Amino acid sequence: MKELTEVAKMIVNNLHLSLVFKTISEYQKKDALEIRDELGLASFSEISTNPFDLLEKVKRHILTKAFQDKEKVEFLMTVQSWAGFKPNRIYLETGDQAILAGKRSALAILWIMILPKIAVSPTILPSDIEKQGLETLVESILLSDESRAELNQVVSFEMINRGFIEEYFDINGIESGFTIDDSMRRSRLRAMLALMLMKGSDFPFDLDKVFNLPEHRLIEETTLYIMTKQAMASLSYQISGSGSSRPFDWPLVGTARVFSRLMLTLDVLRKFASKMTTCSLFTSTVQGSQQVWTEWEFTSYLIKEITDYYANLLRERSSKGKNEELDAFVDILKGENIEITTSVMESDDKALTIYEELSDCKRRAQIGEKPQISPERRFRVVLSNLKQQLTEARADVLAPDELVEEIVDAFDAITELIEKHIDSLGSQVDKFTEELCFETSFRILEILNLGASLNNLPWVSRFIAEEAARTSIARGDIESLEEQHRMKRIVSAFAGGVAYLVLQAQRKDLE
Amino acid sequence: MTEIGKKPLRLVEIQESVLPEDEWIIGISILDYFNGVGYSMPGSMRLDRSLGQEAGLLSGGTLTSDLIASSNIDDQLKTESVGNGEDDSLLSGIYNHEDDQVRASSGKDRKGLHIDFPQSSILVERLLDTDELTNLYAFLPGIFYCSGQQTSVDAVLIEVTQTQRFGMTLSSFRPEDVRALDVSKGFVFDENGGRKSVKVTVDTLGSFHFEDFLKDSGLSTEVMSYSKEVELARRLSSLISFMELKKAYASSSFLRSRLVKLLDDVDFFGLAPRRRIYVRNEKHPYGRVVEVNYRGFDSVLNLGVESGISCADEIDLEHQLNNLVFTKLMGMGIETDVEVAIMEMFQLIETGLKGKVSHEEVLNTLSRED
Incomplete structure (x- = not known):
């Protein structure tokens, strides 16, 4: 000491x-x-x-x-x-x-x-x-x-x-x-x-639990917060790199050595984080009871952090033209997080496996492959991604652009899902789309603590759709208003409504 | 009754789609009446009532089971059930001409002092049994204008049906689709491009356009990374606060086109019942305006004792309507039915508008802050 x-x-x-x-x-x-x-x-x-x-x-x-x-x-x-x-x-x-x-x-x-x-x-x-x-x-x-x-x-x-x-x-x-x-x-x-x-330390905490801790436990717990914070900072520092050494600078996907260091850091993070008793960030609710993350979940978290890094990279580079390979790569990582995590956990050399998995994803992205998941799975993945992103971001607020991206992701998944089932839905397509959009919007608003603004969603969405339609008409772009685009337009209208309500609430918070 | 005059009249909008070209309904109503939308009592309540009636029949000494089995009555019912299943205006027309007997019998009111014909009563009961009311009805009386049918109605009545698809419950009605519009304040640009709130009047209606905001920001198709709607929402969120958006909506040209239709209608037809109801149920999944008569209202004129709604076009609907019971939450919280609620609502609207129907007067009352 x-x-x-x-x-x-x-x-x-x-x-x-x-x-x-x-x-x-x-x-x-x-x-x-x-x-x-x-x-x-x-x-x-x-x-x-x-x-x-x-x-x-x-x-x-x-x-x-x-x-x-x-x-x-x-x-x-x-x-x-x-x-x-x-x-x-x-x-x-x-x-x-x-x-x-x-x-x-x-x-x-x-x-x-x-x-x-x-x-x-x-x-x-x-x-x-x-x-x-x-x-x-x-x-x-x-x-x-x-x-x-x-x-x-x-x-x-x-x-x-x-x-x-x-x-x-x-x-x-x-x-x-x-x-x-x-x-x-x-x-x-x-x-x-x-x-x-x-x-x-930027972690969420349960106020009542903190007040009830005895002195020595309070000292221990607070120290754990700081140590977890440091471990996490080290993790993101290793991912982003510095100067000439940026191991995840696309098209790089790290090396086995980089990953073995990352896995060691992850172990340290897990050691501290799993001892914390007043913080909800590293627990998940399983059948109604709070449980500390297992090694599996921490590994999944690491892959998600790396995915986020690439997603940020994609955003930064989007001004310099579309990078389709990176876009596909991020999609695959997002969609197959569970599969990658499972295969890493099953192997003896975790660092090597995770490197191989990423290399494989890169190869698939370069030949233009899409993630191997059904729309239903994708929809669930998108929603749980969104939820994790948002609960994590509580402490330091998510950038508006990232937020919009997450929302658009969720609604894109709806479009995909419905396109797949469009024949069996028959005449109920509109109704089903609306209901699914409404449900999804509700979940997004709930996660953001905006459940009460659900009442305003229908009219805000329609107002935005009306104004968007008007600009289309004014520009002579009538084609996009045709019958066959109805489903997509319904989804877009809801996405617009949710985006407005969420961004507005966030803006209000900042003021 | 004095306090009723103070109940605020509201501009109410019912929109079930988010697409601009789809149907809308806009109207004047008092949401306090049902504390929002009225919901009918569940089916079990009604069952008790029909049981009581059956007992009454039995004490009259007629064996109902025999009568139902007899061939001629059976035939009548079969004709009816064919008509029932089809959603075809032509077919329902044919059916109406042939079925005089049923119409005559159903026209009788069972509450007043009159002679009851047992056979026709059984027919009516039978009819009722065949279309068992299992679903709730959402009900909102008031003067409404429906875009689909381009006409005004006295009430909106929607059967709440639910179907399951891929684990999702598709409901025919969402309470969120009904909302009271706040038109007390609108939103315009002054000469210098600044924004200001104004009172909504006939002149300031429809004066708001998003283009005024966005024309310089270059919302062009090339640079959009998301759909047009999301892009628009993104920009709006930084320019217009939620409170301002409400005002912007109140003075948007879209609302204006709807509102003008409603105001024109009120101006032209005044505050008398239209004798039409907007109904959407399993039989008419896309909504239909049904012609009705208010017996209670008419009997005041011809000194009759009948009450209840009659609708000549759809005999089964008439029964459904007369069986619906709602709990009125304004005042003492008593039970009411479709006809009484519509009549009361008209009275309240007339009091609220003080009988004045010009565009300015109506808008003035609706946009009054309270």
Whole structure:
């Protein structure tokens, strides 16, 4: 186990990797007057403004500056009150006091939030993550005022040594402007700090379960969050590569060596992730009960991560003309995830098998083969892909383009499914299409927590279809409105409606 | 009764397809009446009622089983069942001319003071038994304009049938397809290209076009990576918020063309019952406008005692209609039937519009914020 000073050295070493640190550094230098200026707060309006509102305003301003993620900011603004902290109205007398208290509290939060990311060097071997003294760090943050004071001192000292003269490390400010009954303070403060560290690791957590953990378990659990985060970062770092070594830069599909490293990292990830008890990301619901992912599911996850990497590549390159081979390759990987995973799990040399499977998919993609699955299977695969994508992305919001792509994928699968059965459906094609689209839309909206907007789906879809038809007519493109395109047009209309509702809701969240 | 006048009249739209060329129904109604759409009682309730009637017949001393077995009655029924299965206006016309006896008997109301003819009663009962009402009916009274038939009706009645295909349940009716339109605010562009909300009036109807938004953004076929609809939705989502989209819809030219049809109809025919109902059931899967008469309404004029709907074209439908019971949720929550609900709705609409039927007045009432 490493000493606290070594951990502190590591933190300071990695400060340059964090963009949030730039915000910390910027605001540590600003005094109340400058912040007032920046927010456009005139001093005469003070009498009418509640000092605590002023505090919140400054805090929100700094947090928003650091994280563009509205959900994260909202969480950090409310977590104190969840933990039972109340505004300290006696302490906040003047406006300047409130502004400085807000600043202090926001900066302390920012420090806590970046620690999970910078506490370990990015070049470390995944198997060494455990040995980086993360537990020592978490313990000193959560344990007591004394341990926190020691951490402040050690890190600040290290910063001065490394030439950070104007910045300082301070996490005690977290309570600034708040108060809580002394009998509860220690445990609540502990839980709140743990929650922030967990949030900083970007994993979803079950709030009630976290609050109920005893001290030693809370330290253990929080450490696991950070270690899992590091293992995951290492995994995606290995997939994306850097500089001249990009093992998955299409048409490359990695090498056996790359995969053996990836499998080792995956084992480390599994070791940490399967011990977490408050996080829902690595569990699946089987017949109503929550179960931790098995090795099979982690392997499937790795293939999915690689698939996502290629899908991103495809998107980036789409501006430079269509890349049909890569497109087919991504399709095959998406469609045959289960088959590939199963064959990898059955073999003795997993790394080699996964490499061979990918090479095989590449070969098939290059001769223009489509994934070997029936439309029904594809439909299910698309939906479960979508679900996984979305639940995973909760923490950091999915880009609009990716979201649209997933939605279009789901609806494309409907078209395929119906085309296959068009003869046996006979006169019921329209009705069946509508019903299937409606059902699928409902599931998509549900996954995104937008179930309530289902009521608006029919008219929004039709409105969009009407306007789209109008542009077609205006352009003289009447052909596409003919009878034989009805089914496709119904699907497109629903896809349009869902896309609008989802993107709109997302936009609203960001504002 | 004083509070009823305050119940808001709503513009109600029933759209079951998302394609622009497909059928739509738009109308004026009060959704509070049934708290949305009215659903008929399930079949078991009705069964109890018919059991009671059967007992009454038995006490009258007629042996029903013998009568049914006798040949001439049987023949009558066979003619009926042939007509029943065909969805052909020509055939139903032939059938109506021949079947005077059945019509005469079914015309009798069983509630009032009158002499009952046992034989014809049995025929009627028999008829009822053959088309057992197993499905729910969704029902919405009000003045509606149907695009398919290009005419206005007094109510919309849809049988909720469900069939299974490939594990999917195909339902003939979805509550989501019925919605109250908020036309209190519309959405136009001012001279400088800025957007502003306006009150929806006859003049501002249909003033909104997406092209105004998208003409500069170059929505051309070449650059689209998705279907036109998705591409449009993608752009819209960044330009128009959901609240704005509602307003945009209220002032879209598509809504205008529908609304004008409805307003024209109200202006021309006024607020009197049209004596037509839109019915969609297993027999008419694509919907049909059926001519009806309201006996209760007419009997006020000729001092009769009859009540219930009669529809000369379809004798079996008449029975179905008169057997439907709905729970009215406005006021005291009592049970009502098709005829009473339609009559009450007309009264409420007349009160709501204060008897005024011009385009401006109607639109004004419908777009009033409450």
